[in-house]
Amino acid sequence: MTRFLLLFFAFVSFSISAQQLKSPSEFLGYELGTEFTRHHEVVDYYEYLAKEASDRVKLTVYGQTNERRPLLLAYVSSAANITNLENIRQEHLKDTQGTGNTSKAIVWLSYNVHGNESVSTEASMQTIYELLTNKSSYLENAVVIMDPCINPDGRDRYSNWYNQYKNSPYEVDPNSKEHHEGWWNGRSNHYMFDLNRDWAWLTQVESQHRIKVYNKWLPHIHVDFHEQGVDNPYFFAPAAEPYHEVVTDFQRDFQVTLGKNHAKYFDANGWFYFTKEMFDLFYPSYGDTYPTYNGAIGMTYEQGGSGRGGLGVITGIGDTLTLKDRIAHHFTTGLSTIEVSAKNAGKLNAEFKKFYQNKNFKYKSYVLNGDEDKIDALKNLLSKHKIEFSNADKGSFKGFNYSTGTNGSITGSKNSLVVSTNQTKGTLVKVLFEPNAKLSDSLTYDITAWSLPYAYGLDGIASTSIVPNGSEEVNTQIPSSQSINANTYAHITDWNSMKDARFLAELLKEGVRVRKTDHPFSLQGKSFARGSLIITKSDNQNKAGFIEILKKTSDKFKKDITPSSTGFVDSGKDFGSSYVQMITKPKIAVLSGKPTSTYRFGEIWHFFEQQLHYPLTVLDNEYFNKVDLKDYHVLILPSGRYGDFFNEKQLKKLQDWVKTGGKIIAMGGAINAIDGEKGFSIKKKEVAKDSTDVKPKPHKNTQRERIKNAITGAIFKTKVDNTHPLAYGYGSNYFTLKLGSSSYEYLKSGNAVYLENNTKPISGFAGSDAQKNISNSLVFGAERYGKGQVIYMIDNPLFRGFWENGKLFFANALFMVD
The missing domain is CATH 3.40.50.880 (Class I glutamine amidotransferase (GATase) domain)
Known part of the structure; x- marks a missing residue:
């Protein structure tokens, strides 16, 4: 058989397969944009595509929400790329070390981080269908990673609310109930957190699950699909100022390249849009900035509508904005993004490799001292971001002192933490640790300060020199439970951190009685500060299993317990003093x-x-x-x-x-x-106004x-x-x-x-x-x-x-x- 015939039959086979795939409307049983699709139905459609187009779609569940909904990722590419997917990933990650050799663009599309910005999940289904049918050529040079819904709990909350309260047929009057969510709206996740502000802090399970997979890919492109007010036209890249200073010229320029391609399609359809306004690239915990600080072209796309949009609503200028319109706009920018990325795969790979090379930041290392519990809490966050850290050697380290705001020094110890920008995640380290981020424009979309040493309550310096890793020391500390004895008069522990608060909360829930000291005291050569916890045998003599509970709880929280055979202190207030009060188990x-x-x-x-x-x-x-x-x-x-x-x-x-x-x-x-x-x-x-400042101000300066x-x-x-x-x-x-x-x-x-x-x-x-x-x-x-x-x-x-x-x-x- 000739090579031509082989190619012909392959083409015919693909065409038949493409024709057989059901569109979202065919699969769901209603025209896309005429209903809000619940999460389980979205999952069903993606599972259907993964089964029917298994050579081009790989579907994974990367986690579960608080309300037990699955979090999905669909990997979409050509059959050859899907077969070679793990190889492509590993070769791409080698680019962070300057040794990779891949020619594919990695494009990650994140939909519906805000639950009531509900259009993007609908658009994701149309987008993946189009990629597998009419736009399959884009997939030769691109691996597309699609998260159809980052926030399923919030989205289902909105969808269920809307389906419950909407008119039939839907009412476009913006005063109608279906355009006014109640207090518990669908924007946030189960715990009412904004997942679009949690990329760096990772407080929520959705973020924690997602970051594990994100760090395995570190895509070239990341798009976060959003919605804004009903009356706003579409926003796409380039972003507004302020840009953080670490954003590279290429990252800026490629946003323009993408924006111009989007504009071409929007112009052809007569759709309104704006760029370079409102949505900046500064605060590090967004779905555009966090990827940017990890080498991607990170972008926010904003469609008018949001929770007020419903299936259709009359805008401020008398037009009717429908869910179908909103789907069309997100569908268009999504495909346009993949199109441009596939055409520029070589450039994206080359510039991604450059991003991870030759960093010359002012501060090369950050040395941090503080309570061990707080150091451990920070280590936990850094580990989730794949940021490397080490202990410091003993000695003095000079640099910018966080506590004083001036140059100074701190003394290192075996517990001192060193985090250097001389590592793969060096740019992210600079952004998260820098004492004061450079602000190119004070008109910003979010907070302007977040430096982790301040957030974690640690003393530290930012050094302009690389601080070498300290020597590893083996922890030979005896487990705390070995110091707990039934015959001991009292057990004492400190009060410095949230770990201590969790320890106390656990004991109170178990019915253990705990005292606190309102004065510092010393005992057996050790000093104890105000707030230290005192757990006595006498207070708990009627508590069954008291010692076992105390041992179990101290081990769980790795608490250092000091036993005392007496309530007679060397200095301060004795344990029977009125300054040593029982802590109420509060309701x-x-x-x-x-x-x-x-x-x-x-x-x-x-x-x-x-x-x-x-x-x-x-x-x-x-x-x-x-x-x-x-x-x-x-x-x-x-x-x-x-x-x-x-x-x-x-x-x-x-x-x-x-x-x-x-x-x-x-x-x-x-x-x-x-x-x-x-x-x-x-x-x-109340602050008195300056009566001398009465000169009229130009209208253009109102915001300033x-x-x-x-x-x-x-x-x-x-x-x-x-x-x-x-x-x-x-x-x-x-x-x-x-x-x-x-x-x-x-x-x-x-x-x-x-x-x-x-x-x-x-x-x-x-x-x-x-x-x-x-x-x-x-x-x-x-x-x-x-x-x-x-x-x-x-x-x-x-x-x-x-x-x-x-x-x-x-x-x-x-x-x-x-």
Whole structure:
């Protein structure tokens, strides 16, 4: 048989196979864009394609959501490439070491990170079908990795809600119920986290599963498909300023190349679009920036619609935007991206290889000291990102000192952590560790500071020299449970980190009675700080299996336990003192629903269930007034827009409950609902306006004038009164991530963390007027009110779950403040 006939029959065979594949509409039984497809139906379609086109589609399940929905990846390419897929991957990864030899473009398309931005999953089904039929030529030079839904829990929440409330046929009037989701909307995941802001912090299971596979591929191109407001036209690359300084010229230029190709198709259809506005490349935890800092061309594509779009809606200019329109736009940019990438596969490979070579960053190494638990927490994050680290040798290391904000030095030890930019993930190291990221434009889309030494509460220096790896030391420490004995008078352990808080929470759940010391003391040659935990035989003499529980729990959390044969201390307060109090096993409630922020509520919910592992009762706003608060020790009010949620009668109810021993933890915007004008004594800080600045400002400068009053996620150095129970386990300073310019006056007493006059941020952007506004203001404080307490958290220590060093403040509010 001639070579021509072989090629002919191969072509005919492919054509028959392509014709036999069902389109999404044929498979689902309804025209794509006339219904929202539930996740299990999407999974069914991808499984169908993987079976019917198994030579060109490889489908994998890379994880499971909190609500047990599967997370999928479909690898789509030519039959030859799919057969050689693992070889292509390994050869591609060699490019990070400068030795690879592959000619294929690796394109990763991520759909529906925000659940109610629901069009992109629909578009993904049309896109994969088109790749397997009419656009199969694109697959010769490209391996396409498709994640049809990053956030299945959120998407099904939206789809089910919409299918429940929509008119039949759907109603395009934007006032109709189907265009107005309730408080618990579909944008976020199960715990109400924004997965598009979690790529670097990896607090959520979806992110943790995804990053394992992402690091196995490190694609050339990554697209994150989104939606925005109904009235906005389509956005695609190039991105807006600010670009982080590590973004290469090629990454910038190739965004333009892609954008021009998209524009060609949009122009032909008369579709509106915009570029170079709003969506920047700076904050490192997005689905465009994180891939960019790992060598990809990372991009966000934004279609108008989102949760307000439904199946169709009338826009502000009187046009009707349908789900079919939205699918067409995402479908077009997706295919255009693959087309351009396949044509430029050689260039993408060459430039990807260059990205990982010849790094010449100012800071070559970061040396970090601090509590071992905090060091371990950071190591855990770095390991997930495949970032290398080592111990330091003993000695002095010079560089930029994070604590002082000036050049200085620190002394290394066997526990010091060294992270160098001289490694494969060096660019990501620079971005995550740099003291103060260079900001080319103060008008940004998100926070402007995130440096990990501040976030994890570690002392450190950024060195302009490579710090060599230290020698490995074998840990010969005796397991803590061996020091636990039934005849011991008391067992003592420290209080410095979230690991300690989890240890305490576990003991309280098991019914073990634990005391805390409100004064430092020394015993048997060891010193113990305020907040140290004391577990006595006498307190637990009626607890069955007490010693076994203590051993098991100390082993679980690798806690160092000090036994004591006496309650008579060498200095400080004896164990029978009134300054050594029993820790209450608190029953804790949190307000949910309107008026709270879904994100802020979700952070608290996630903290209890996935970080602290302690029970939490959720009280919804719809029946909150009927709840008897006497059943609870602690009530948490998440930040939000409370307005007049608490009327005079309800405020009186709260005050009476606190007076009898209750504890309120009011966070952010919730403080406005109970402040000095409405209930408790905290007062908003008022700053006099500058009456001399009355000159009219040009309209074009409006945004620039507004940001004088803004703080876009900047880090400030605060003072800490660590004699206060709210600050147990902290030093004399704390670096807080401030997200706005709201400020409150100092309390008469109980100012645990506060700002003084010098309010210049140590990292990130804060407007000049905002800096004046927050001077001499409270950050965290507690007010004694009758027999109870009101704790104020102006800044959010649980923000996005990544500010590790703030979490102990929240644990202190729960367990230490009484």
